[in-house]
Amino acid sequence: MTGLAQARVLVIGCGGLAASATRALVEAGLRALTLVDDDRVDLSNLHRQTLFRTEDLGRSKVEAAAEALRALPRPHAAPVQVETRTTRFLPDNAETLLAGHDLVIDGTDNLASKFLVADAARLARIPAVHGGVVRWTGWALASAASQGPCMRCVFEDLPAGRVETCAGAGVVGPVVGVVSALSAALAVDLLARADVAAGRLYSYDALGRGLRQTRVRARSGCPLCDGQVADLNISRYMTCRPFPSNQESPCP
């Protein structure tokens, strides 16, 4: 398995979940990373997307993040190689974007993209760190390249209704920081010992419950593990819509 100092990591989504994770990995000596996002820095991002400053407003997120990451201290490592891709991660560019990377970190902000990342990473046999945050809660999960539980073993499929997102329901900055830092730790562990790291589901509740770890297992009948998901047909990712904050979500 590739170690951190040799690894090239693909970070999909350059918002809150990516911020602390990329900072930690770069400062720990990661060799190279590629940032994927087509968004620009907005004022509403700044409380949780900590790679950005006020003067970055309106800039490309990947360019602003790359600049911030390249400036981080690395006293015991060569300068980090940061590449940027100003695009969304989509079924038709997934394979190309994944090529040449040793690990994927999902920093996207919607379930359709999260399932797409999970499917694409497993089909490309690249280990992945998944995560999500909304309001006061979040979760993170590590999955190995080709064996053991994947995200679909745990969460099965997109809900048919609407779900909350950070943009609609809001999110508390420290919750993003906790889950993002966890993602970095899982990434380091996956690169070092995939068989141990994979299958750990962390759930975090900032309102009293704290952090909880659950060991998950590969699920019989999982469509991704069983080969039913053999391509990235876009129709598989079209059933879920963001849910406006002023309406009650029919989904948890």
Next chain:
Amino acid sequence: MSITVRIPTPLRTLTEGEDEVSVEGGNVAQVIDALEAAHPGLKDRLVDDKGVRRFVNLYANDEDIRFLDGLETPLADGDTLSIIPAIAGG
């Protein structure tokens, strides 16, 4: 048998903000029915006519009920049922 149910943030609108509630039940299905009686609307958020809703996880103590007996998973006095949904944001 008294079961402690841990409620995730998105569902606390149905439990008057409580993050933990206690209900009676001898298995997961009975606990969900008891939840619905005490907090109408919760059952629909957890199960549909096919069983536990996709992208919702129910843990009996620390075990995913899909690897136990599903909704028929027995629960004992003092057990905990945790609800862990997939969350979208990033």
